[in-house]
Amino acid sequence: MTTTATQDPRERPGAGRTTREHASASEASEAAGASEVSGAAGVSGAAGAAGVSRASESSGAALAVLPGVLSSALAWTDAHRTRFALPDDVLEPHTQVNATLKPLGELAQLGSTIRRTTVPGTPEHELAGDLVAYAWEQVREGALLLELLRAEPFAAYPYEIYAAFAGYGLRHEGFEVLARPLTATRAWAHTEQHANRQLGLVNSERRVGVVTHTDAGGVLSRTWLGGLSEPWMFEGPSGYALTHTVFHLTDWGRMPDRVPEKIDGYLRTWLPAWADGCLESGQWDLTGELLAVAASLPGPAPQELLDAVWPVLADVQHPTGCVPETGVPVQDPAPDPYPFIDCYHSTLVTAFAAALSLRSLRQTDARTDETTPGRERHTP
Numbered sequence: 001m002t003t004t005a006t007q008d009p010r011e012r013p014g015a016g017r018t019t020r021e022h023a024s025a026s027e028a029s030e031a032a033g034a035s036e037v038s039g040a041a042g043v044s045g046a047a048g049a050a051g052v053s054r055a056s057e058s059s060g061a062a063l064a065v066l067p068g069v070l071s072s073a074l075a076w077t078d079a080h081r082t083r084f085a086l087p088d089d090v091l092e093p094h095t096q097v098n099a100t101l102k103p104l105g106e107l108a109q110l111g112s113t114i115r116r117t118t119v120p121g122t123p124e125h126e127l128a129g130d131l132v133a134y135a136w137e138q139v140r141e142g143a144l145l146l147e148l149l150r151a152e153p154f155a156a157y158p159y160e161i162y163a164a165f166a167g168y169g170l171r172h173e174g175f176e177v178l179a180r181p182l183t184a185t186r187a188w189a190h191t192e193q194h195a196n197r198q199l200g201l202v203n204s205e206r207r208v209g210v211v212t213h214t215d216a217g218g219v220l221s222r223t224w225l226g227g228l229s230e231p232w233m234f235e236g237p238s239g240y241a242l243t244h245t246v247f248h249l250t251d252w253g254r255m256p257d258r259v260p261e262k263i264d265g266y267l268r269t270w271l272p273a274w275a276d277g278c279l280e281s282g283q284w285d286l287t288g289e290l291l292a293v294a295a296s297l298p299g300p301a302p303q304e305l306l307d308a309v310w311p312v313l314a315d316v317q318h319p320t321g322c323v324p325e326t327g328v329p330v331q332d333p334a335p336d337p338y339p340f341i342d343c344y345h346s347t348l349v350t351a352f353a354a355a356l357s358l359r360s361l362r363q364t365d366a367r368t369d370e371t372t373p374g375r376e377r378h379t380p
Contacts, residue, residue, distance in 0.1 A: 062306040065314040073351035076321030105161040108135040112168040117355040142172025163204035195222035199248040243289035253296040285325040285346035295356035
C-alpha cells in the first residue's frame with residue numbers, strides 16, 4: 001500500500017519526479033511492498049523459520065499477543081502523527097500524492113476502522129478517534145479536499161480520501177455538492193482501471209451515499225479473487241489485489257456478510273499457505289493484510305491460522321511498536337529503527353488487522369459461550 005500499482009515498491013515517492021501523480025490514495029496504497037513473494041529474500045532466525053505449517057498452534061496464542069500488538073502499534077503511530085502532516089505546498093503540482101495525501105488518507109481509513117472495531121472507553125478506541133480527528137484537521141475539515149476536486153475533477157483520489165471520512169460521519173457539504181454532478185458523468189463511470197480499484201470506487205460511493213456507478217457483483221467477478229484464480233499463481237501484486245478486493249467488498253472489514261460463500265471457502269482453504277509464504281519471505285506488510293482478510297470473513301474466526309501467524313508477527317514488531325514492510329527485522333534499540341516511509345503503512349496495517357482479529361476471535365468466543373452449556377461467559 002505504498003507507491004502506485006506500477007511503481008517498484010523500493011522506489012521512494014518523489015525520486016526523480018516533477019509532476020503530480022494522479023493516483024488515488026487507495027490505489028497507491030494497494031502496492032506497498034508488493035515485491036513478489038516468491039522472489040523475496042528468505043528471513044533467518046525464529047521469525048522467518050516459523051511458517052504457518054511449522055508454527056506452534058496453541059489455542060489462544062493470538063489472543064495472548066493481540067492486545068499488546070494493537071496498543072504498541074497505535075502508540076507508535078500517535079508518537080509519529082506529525083509525520084502524517086500535510087505540507088504547505090500540498091496543492092502544488094509538484095507535490096507527491098504518495099508522500100503526502102496517501103499516508104494521511106490511510107491514517108484516516110485504518111484509524112476509523114480501528115475506532116469502530118475496538119471497545120468504547122478503551123485507550124485504543126480513544127486514540128484511534130484522536131488520530132482520525134487529527135487527519136480531518138489536516139484536510140481542513142474537508143475544505144482542502146474540495147480544492148483538490150476542483151483542480152483535478154478527473155481524479156478519483158480526492159473522492160476516495162473524502163469517503164474514508166464520510167464513512168466515519170465527517171462530511172463537508174461543499175465537497176458533496178461538487179462531487180454529485182462529477183460522479184454522474186460518463187467519464188466517471190468509464191474510468192479505465194483494474195477491477196479491484198473499481199470495486200474501491202463503488203465502496204467509496206456507498207460511503208458517501210450516492211448511487212453507485214456500476215454493480216459491485218459484476219466488478220467482483222472480474223477480480224483475481226472473484227475468479228477463484230489458481231492458488232499457486234499467488235504473488236505480491238495479486239496478493240495486494242486480493243486483500244483490497246476483500247477490504248472494498250466488506251467496507252474494510254465492517255460487513256463480513258458481503259463475502260460470497262464460495263469466496264469465503266476459497267480464502268479459508270488457501271490463506272494459510274499464502275501466509276506461510278509471506279512469513280518465510282519476510283513480507284510483513286502483506287502478512288498483516290492477509291490477517292486482516294482472515295478476520296473479515298463471515299462466521300467463526302479461522303482461529304488456527306490466527307493462532308499460528310500472530311505470534312510470529314508479534315515477534316517482528318519492534319519494541320517501539322513499529323513493523324517493517326519487508327526484510328529481516330532489525331535489533332536496533334533506537335527510537336526509529338526504520339525510515340518512516342518503510343514502516344508507517346505496515347504498522348498501521350498491523351494495528352488494523354489486530355483490531356479486526358480481536359473482534360473476530362471475541363465474537364467466536366461469544367457464539368461458543370451461547371451454545372456451550374455450563375461455560376462461563378466473558379464480555380470483552
